[in-house]
Amino acid sequence: MDAKFIDPFISATLNVLDTMAFTKAEAGKPYLKKDQIASGDVSGVIGLTGEVSGTFSVSYTEKSILAIVSNMLGEEMKELNEEIKDAVGEITNMISGQARQELDRLGRSLQAAIPTVILGKNHTITHVTAYPIIAIPFSTSSGGFCIEVCFEQ
Amino acid sequence: MDLSMKVLVVDDFATMRRILRGVLKEIGFTKIVEADDGSTALAVLKKDKVDLIVSDWNMPEVTGLELLKAVRGDESMKNVPFLMVTAEGQKDSVVQAVQAGVNNYVVKPFTADTIKEKLEQIFHK
Numbered sequence A: 001m002d003a004k005f006i007d008p009f010i011s012a013t014l015n016v017l018d019t020m021a022f023t024k025a026e027a028g029k030p031y032l033k034k035d036q037i038a039s040g041d042v043s044g045v046i047g048l049t050g051e052v053s054g055t056f057s058v059s060y061t062e063k064s065i066l067a068i069v070s071n072m073l074g075e076e077m078k079e080l081n082e083e084i085k086d087a088v089g090e091i092t093n094m095i096s097g098q099a100r101q102e103l104d105r106l107g108r109s110l111q112a113a114i115p116t117v118i119l120g121k122n123h124t125i126t127h128v129t130a131y132p133i134i135a136i137p138f139s140t141s142s143g144g145f146c147i148e149v150c151f152e153q
Numbered sequence B: 001m002d003l004s005m006k007v008l009v010v011d012d013f014a015t016m017r018r019i020l021r022g023v024l025k026e027i028g029f030t031k032i033v034e035a036d037d038g039s040t041a042l043a044v045l046k047k048d049k050v051d052l053i054v055s056d057w058n059m060p061e062v063t064g065l066e067l068l069k070a071v072r073g074d075e076s077m078k079n080v081p082f083l084m085v086t087a088e089g090q091k092d093s094v095v096q097a098v099q100a101g102v103n104n105y106v107v108k109p110f111t112a113d114t115i116k117e118k119l120e121q122i123f124h125k
Helices: A007-021 A063-071 A082-105 B015-026 B037-046 B064-072 B091-100 B112-123
Strands: A031-033 A040-051 A053-060 A110-114 A114-119 A133-138 A143-151 B005-011 B031-035 B053-056 B082-086 B104-107
Touching: A007 A063, A007 A082, A007 A143, A031 B082, A040 A082, A053 A063, A053 A082, A063 A082, A063 A133, A063 A143, A063 B015, A082 A110, A082 A114, A082 B015, A082 B104, A114 B112, B005 B015, B015 B031, B015 B112, B031 B037, B037 B053, B037 B064, B053 B064, B064 B082, B064 B091, B082 B112, B091 B104, B104 B112
Parallel strands: B005 B031, B005 B053, B053 B082, B082 B104
Antiparallel strands: A031 A133, A040 A053, A040 A110, A040 A114, A053 A143, A133 A143
């Protein structure tokens, strides 16, 4: 998969968390993911369609998402609950929106579906195709999270 | 900007409604009502007089764009200011919203200052 389709998701992730949750994250090295087990306790997944189909997902450890949503809402969140699920959905939506804006500028127009959120240890993420899944780990001062991008090309 | 006006916040995500409510309160608005999608927003609008609509675009059932078109097509509320706050930042989307009669447009993610600035642009035009 061309890096120019991955980079917009990395910069959108950094920007959305910084703007909406005042959280500085640092992107690690992208790698090829071999299985469908999520690398976190809660994931947001969004399907993308258009010239190519694909999936974008983001999986957070419990510690990282509690800190992110606490910052976002200005209130301490203590457990993974419906409020966290809702926030993960909206963050996924915003990252996908901003990345699609950048992809649009690069001449690749995509539409997004409504995100779904999966909660639980060792849950799986089903990407739309059998194409390679690129995973990018991120770190924050409150733990890590990981995004995954999969496009049918 | 008259801070006593009634604002309707429309978004299918409770998190975003909460954030927008917080931002609007911070600006000084006190009368804020919410709806979780375009169809529930229309129900609120039929019942209540609303002075400003702040709405998301991508929502199940009735989208923000459909809500905007319904508002502009209704004699009793066609002049209600409409701020679209959405993750849809592509040029085509902005053009569609402008053609449908949106007053201003904010692309998520946003800061409180951006919302304030866009609202001031609406009311000081």
